[in-house]
Amino acid sequence: MKRRLLIAWIFLQLYMSTLSKMDAMTLRGIHLLFVLSLSGLFFIDHKKLSYVFAGLSASALGAFIYLYPQLSLTGGRLGPVHIYLGLAIILLLLVMALRVSRELAYICLFFLSYLYWGRWVPGILGHGGFSLYRLCDHMVWGSQGIFGLGAGVSMSYIFLFVIYGALLKESGFIQMIYQFSHRFLDRSQGACAKMAILASGLLGMMNGSAVANVATTGTLTIPLMKKSGYSSEYAAAVESAASTGGQFCPPIMGAVGFVMAEYLSIPYSRVMVAGVLPAALYYVSLFVQVHYEAKKAGILGDLVREDFDFWDLLPLLSILCLIVLMLMGYTPIYSVLWAILVLVVTMQAHPRRKFRGKEFFDGLEEGAGWP
Template structure:
């Protein structure tokens, strides 16, 4: 919870955390009337989570079970945690004998099977027994139910459909159908091999993702979240629209560590949204800014979230190269979001926060700047050739050592246990999503649906790239609605990315295209999860907030096309051409922001908005003549606005209607 009151003339930027926010702390210390059985259950859950966290760290350092056994054990333990903490009815405590108890017992049985059936089960590939088929069915049904409890009905229904499609595919016409498969073949594909439930998403979740979530939990315990908030306000608070700019910066920094837009919005929104409202932004705009910043953090290196690690596995490109490729588009995205905020502040006549109410930047760097060192360690280690898993392990060690520097950040034994537990428990929805995505991806690969969809999309687009991009954009947004980024990306990478590569789009560009739209489906109506969360915090209309999120985050919907049509964003070509291409792309996005907001240095006239729209279209493509014409349209408008910028009568005033944006 965040405090936003002013004390002694300064804005209080302290984020208050619950003293006991983990099961082990609550079970041992919380005197709130819990029964002994409830405390015992929470304590056992904590012990399971902490034990798994220790194993994950050990696995990163020295290895562990063979591949199938490691992934099966990992998934089974997370099923146990899922059914221990998520009830069959949302908002209820788990405890129903039939609907909670039976899945929990079956999950424990699956864990025992994963321990004791290997390596014999691997030798039965292609000749699965009836017992194997029963175990596979139980695992698949439990994963789908776990997805329903943690993610929602949409993805659970999708996973169930794709599983059923293995058997009912012959009923579908044309390229959507297939010859059909036996139950034994399904058991092999989805359970006995590492191509289904235990495929790349679970591998990434059980190695890299879980390690970075533990790392994020330790970072937050040592005060890095507080540092990011203070750093953002010290850096941008004085600028026109400073609180909103600080929200973008702090939420983006935190989201790149947590890798979860919705979770980050829930954490930082209660702090940043009231500050934005207090200086004059409407509640709709405030909620939209926080949603865009939190969701957009997933495209910002160095961590970016689980989907980026999965992308590295799918494409065969080292993760550090994936992160390096993502850096420039991420900088462009957050720059343009900042420009939109500045234009909005200019239109409303808002000012920044007085410097005497903000933290001193250099003093903050001296006192807390060392907290950023673990992120630098991750980048350096991956650049020199360490795997993300090994880099995360060393960064985790650095976090622990840095926590010893000052008394206020020093970790007690209980804090270490709590951070280990929190890292694991925060991963339950994501791991369920990865397992569900494995069912979908395995079914798509087994039935050949991915290739069929690619052929269908190419034929429907007439073999033309732009119509195909539009088709895949719509499919990406629809499939991404209501689902975590990693689930959306796995489905889209399996089904849609191949269609783009067929028309000559480079593999990494094709995967980034669906990756971005999978992310930004989180702020796209009608199922804009992150926007709905921030709307609840801001007290604004959810649908209106999600619509305005599109305006604030419009760069996220243009950048994928720019990656396809503007190779200079991939740093291809000579140095002068790359610099020119990046500059014109940024100016094109700025022109589009001016068109959307109806304001740059002052309010724009109708003819200026039309010219800005034309300039934006001309500047985002990589053609010299279109760039020159676009610059010829943009520069006169900028000069005209610069000369008239000091006319206060042309600036708007803050509207009383908080819904008016």
């Protein structure tokens, strides 16, 4: 059942991001309904409790979606039902945040407490305090809180780009990066560390996640660096630094680039172009650092040159399509949908990695968070 729900959510998200005529708050409510319900099913270990949490989340968010259009007809005046429902949604989000990241949940709880009890804070940090009415109005029923810009960016941009990154992984993009690195860095001094930087940078361009980047590339690059002569600490530091840089590497730049474009009301292509120089300087500095560390420690190039197959370059066509479309001024949603289509179509020509049903749905499930 979880798998079917996940697949249904993926296709519903694709519809909402492209063809839906629903208003923004309804779309964000549906997005959060699935996110919170599926998170309960995946992250709560106790089976009965997971179903209870998923049911409560679906009920609360479903009630929000139903009541929000009616609220606009009353001039935004909240009744007791709206306040209780708002508090329930906040509580459900805090419970799930505790399961996913306790630190994040504590930060949210601290600032929510500060909003309510700020009247008792002395000095310049004190304020008049928010009533429960004002707290719910701002955090739940307004467009500045839970259903604000962050939910909008997650619903429209981030979801599609994460799906695209997962499909790229299924297409053999990571293996292509390793082959490329082995081919051109095999005899360079400190080749293993340079391969780690290149692989993490190229992968980070497409997934924008430092943690996922380390988990994907680090399992191979860190042992190679240690074997070539780098210390364990230095190998881990190189991989961490290289993976972190992926968060500001065009074209995806993590979620921050999309949020910046929304806040500044400028095309995403401008944010992407502005990020090219800082990203290039960052990775050049990493290359220089590991090169001179290798010279200092006497570490030579010891990668085995691998044959490079032309067919393994096919995923690059979709990346090129994505970059060109965004530079031409098309929206990120339009660009990434075309990139996904180009990836799926071109991979049918690959003699060993055709995108059949299994590979396609595996990529969708991984992108949507299937454990």
